[in-house]
Amino acid sequence: MKILPVRKIHTIVLGSGAAGLAAAVRLSAEGVPDIAILTEGVRLGTSVNAGSDKQTYYKLGICGREADSPRDLALTYLRGGSADPLIALTEAAGSARAFFHLVNLGVPFPHNRFGEYVGYKTDHDPFRRATSCGPYTSREMCRALLRRVKNEEIPIFENRSAVKLATYAAADGTRRLCGLLALNTADGVLEPYCCENLVFAVGGPGGLYEASVYPSSQFGAIGLALEIGAAAASLPESQFGLASVTDISKREVRSDPICDRPESFRWNVSGTYMQVLPRFVSTEPDGVSGAREFLRDYRVALGEINSLVFLKGYQWPFDARKLPDGSSMVDMAVFYETAVLGRRVFLDYRTDPADFSFEALDSEAREYLRKSDALLATPLARLAKMNPGAVELYRDHGIDLAAEPLEIALCAQHNNGGLKGTIWYESENVPHLFPIGEVNGSHGVTRPGGSALNAGQVGAFRAAQYIARRYSGWSLDWTAAEKELAAEASRLAEYPERAASQTGDDWRKERAAFQCRMTRSAGHLRHGGEIGEALRLLTGRRRAARPLSAPPAETPTADIPPADAAEIFRNRQLLIAQEAYLSALSASFDAGSRGSALVLDPRGEPIHPKFPGSWRIKPEDPRFRDRILITRYSDESDSFLSCWRPLPDLPEDEEWFENVWRDYRSGTVFD
Ligand SMILES: Cc1cc2nc3c(=O)[nH]c(=O)nc-3n(C[C@H](O)[C@H](O)[C@H](O)COP(=O)(O)OP(=O)(O)OC[C@H]3O[C@@H](n4cnc5c(N)ncnc54)[C@H](O)[C@@H]3O)c2cc1C
Known part of the structure; x- marks a missing residue:
């Protein structure tokens, strides 16, 4: 596979759904120089292709007589349990601004003749906070955002499928993000990109399950971030x-x-x-x-x-x-x-x-x-x-x-979980990586319908603000970054050929097998024994496949067409993601059945005599609502490990205007 020379872009936005496009628009508005969008395609992904009979955008209540506030909205986000109160407050506080940004860009959210954005109630919603443009709200958002991206002349590189993220060890011992490798799916060339910041807006894990309502073009790429050790939260909480x-x-x-x-x-x-x-x-x-x-x-x-x-x-x-x-x-x-x-x-x-x-x-x-x-x-x-x-x-x-x-x-x-970010949507343990949109696991066990779209817009604002204030210069060690990218490129250049010849399986067969396994034992119905077995299989497979990432021992045989190479790379990251999800699922059993997940337990309540005898419900243990499940790859154990972390309280309402003004002027609000 041909490898292009390293290209440098200050801030890359990976993915062009509603979240990624919003990030590009906001980065440009914040004056961040040299930004570009890399994406599989602007017609691909969930935001552009999915909808429902009335696709909902959930925001702060701004109509009628129901008084609302960011704190009330945050409390609603927290109601289902296992959601981070700091993030909930951030998403609530940014809601009005993000919503009116879309309105100002021309998204046709309906208002009455006085200009009130009248809302309706959605699931898990005590107020009338929901609004909609009809079946295709997220597509309308993408259209308006894309118009602005084009007006701003922000470069968009389509047909780019990211296949590896690169990091190097910084002076403080953390591994910071320094770039990525993308496969150009039109010509099959591997393109290394060096960047100061990566806004990671690759959407939800649509490729994990056989039975899926994600659009068929949405696979997600969370596996790439999990592979470099980025921490994730609440992975088991899917809908x-x-x-x-x-x-x-x-x-x-x-x-x-x-x-x-x-x-x-x-x-x-x-x-x-x-x-x-x-x-x-x-x-x-x-x-x-x-x-x-x-x-x-x-x-x-x-x-x-x-x-x-x-x-x-x-x-x-x-x-x-x-x-x-x-x-x-x-x-x-x-x-x-x-x-x-x-x-x-x-x-x-x-x-x-x-x-x-x-x-x-x-x-x-x-x-x-x-x-x-x-x-x-x-x-x-x-x-x-x-x-x-x-x-x-x-x-x-x-x-x-x-x-x-x-x-x-x-x-x-939908996956309520995803990568764990800070209140500025930077990965909590990989500096300069900013997961936003569905790949950011900011929701808990349940979420009010429509809050995914709000979360993506607020995340885009916050990441852009932070990058503009803290990371607008270059801090990258070029030599380290280029060395890392060159090493990754040579490791992966022949990967598709070697993977195909070593496994002997067509990528379609391999994908069908793992998607089917996920739907059968790790969907809404979770069976400890089957999940443990699938996990052992995957970890064993990944460890045995290690030589695949070593330099080739001999020249591989036939060239693989670019479209197939992209799919083989996709399977690679989907299998890493699957291993992380299964590991998190096993660790989540203590919390019992909650949200959209039913944990089976031989001592539990039977559901119906027609179902297999093993289908007995383990009840929820409500103590786990105050904890969040964190999952990450551990070098020491060469596996994914999970732990329950206690959640902080919702911050006290201690804001005094003069103090906030001082902190804002001095820039300490961004600390
Ligand atoms: C049927 C359905 C109905 C829904 N209804 C609602 C609703 O009513 N309200 C609500 O709030 N939410 C709803 N959701 C969820 C919501 O639509 C998504 O969470 C949201 O659109 C995700 O936006 P995003 O920008 O994060 O990702 P996406 O829109 O999925 O965009 C991801 C982008 O990343 C690109 N990409 C992925 N991997 C790579 C890679 N390796 N390299 C390069 N590019 C890559 C994709 O091509 C795409 O451009 C619904 C979802 C579905 C499936």
């Missing part, structure tokens, strides 16, 4: 929920000026998609034979299960507390059919579930449908009445709900 996963690669899809053409259309089936009460059907793997309505197995009265399906509309994420009697039974049943029985599950909107009657529903569901004028003959008629855009959305992606059922699965959607 899972029901989503459609239809393969649309051969369908007529209406073109969109900005987004990627994904292979499968993945979309949360939340809100009205559930409230209209579709039929849940499972089939053999061919998608046709052996069709049956499986939800009937779980409740004697059909009205009862339909009422739970209705609740799923606004209780979208799988929630360990909503079992065995609540709406999470629906998720469990879908998971059992797909991951355990190997069947496929579909929502059919064309006819009602067998023996359906409005009278059998509980009063909440019946009243809702009645008030919506939706006591109509089929789920599709109800959907068309209550939310015509929801039908249209699938039609835009070549899926006609009137003609075919919709394939679904219980999917990974």
Whole structure:
């Protein structure tokens, strides 16, 4: 593989989702010289390609009579437990500024004729803090931010896939970040970049699970930072929920000026998609034979299960507390059919579930449908009445709900955890690395829907401010940095060829195997034995594969096309990430079942007689809500280690204007 000479850029933003683009805009506004965006592509990633029936942006309440404050907002963030109060306050305090920045850039958040940004309540939200531009809020944000990036003439290098981060040992003994290696996926050349700062905005770990509602172009790259020893927080706290996963690669899809053409259309089936009460059907793997309505197995009265399906509309994420009697039974049943029985599950909107009657529903569901004028003959008629855009959305992606059922699965959607940053979004142990957006693990066990987008914008502001005040010059030891990059480049230049010849496996097969393992044993359902076994396998594999990163003993054989080389590198970092996640998951069992995770325990409560006998719920231990799980790679043990760290209190409201003014003028606020 050809290696280009080292290129120097003062501050690199890696990734061009809503967080990365915002960071570039803010760095430019703060006057940081010489910035550039490196990205796999501006049409790729979650922000540009994902959405939901009303994609939510969560912010400080600024409408009506409900008084709100950053501290109240921070308390809401902290409610689910295991969230860092200092970060919660930071994200709450920066919320209004970040929101109005987007408004000023032209993101069409709706306001009334007096200019009030009227909000609505979202999940885990006691106020009306949520707002939305419709199904594609994060895409609207990217569009507006990208316009500004272009106006500011900030260079964007597309088709660059980062494959390794580089560090060297600084005088104080810490390993500081000094650059990265990127594969140019257009020509297969390896490009070393030296940088003073890296804003790491690579998004969530979309490539970890087989059942996933992350867009098919989003894999994430957290493994690169975990590999260099960056500390992570709350990795086990992910969100899972029901989503459609239809393969649309051969369908007529209406073109969109900005987004990627994904292979499968993945979309949360939340809100009205559930409230209209579709039929849940499972089939053999061919998608046709052996069709049956499986939800009937779980409740004697059909009205009862339909009422739970209705609740799923606004209780979208799988929630360990909503079992065995609540709406999470629906998720469990879908998971059992797909991951355990190997069947496929579909929502059919064309006819009602067998023996359906409005009278059998509980009063909440019946009243809702009645008030919506939706006591109509089929789920599709109800959907068309209550939310015509929801039908249209699938039609835009070549899926006609009137003609075919919709394939679904219980999917990974968001990771609340990620890299552990300071209140300035610098990695807490790798100086000059700034994880922002979903790759920063700033949320706890739960988060109010929409706070991911706020977190990414606030992180972008904070990192840019800090870089401008503290790291705007060059402090890099060039010789050390260039030496490190050259060594990494020569170690990795032949990696794809050697990996392919040593494992003998196609990268697709390898990926399918590890994604499947994650969905089966480390998704919403966590089985200690299986996780331990998978972890031992991965650690053993990584240690045995060490020679892969040593200089080649002999010239490798065939050249690998750039697109395949990128995928092989991607598997490398995904496997590192998987090892870190599994290690964190094992360490999290003491906390019990919480958030979107169900920990299995032979002494726990059974869920339903139909499920395997081992599916018994370990209850939550609430003491762990005041602690945060920190995970990082340890050189000494050559493995990932995790520990529970006690959380600090929310800082006292001790601010006196004159003191703050003094600290601000002297710059000590940035300490
Ligand atoms: C279906 C769905 C619905 C959601 N709904 C909501 C919601 O209503 N409200 C909310 O707040 N959040 C929601 N989220 C979460 C939210 O959309 C994401 O957390 C957020 O968009 C992530 O933004 P980001 O900028 O961090 O990452 P992304 O937008 O994913 O961007 C990551 C970027 O990094 C690039 N990249 C990745 N790896 C590399 C590499 N190795 N080299 C170079 N570039 C790389 C990618 O190509 C991409 O450009 C939803 C997510 C999903 C999947």
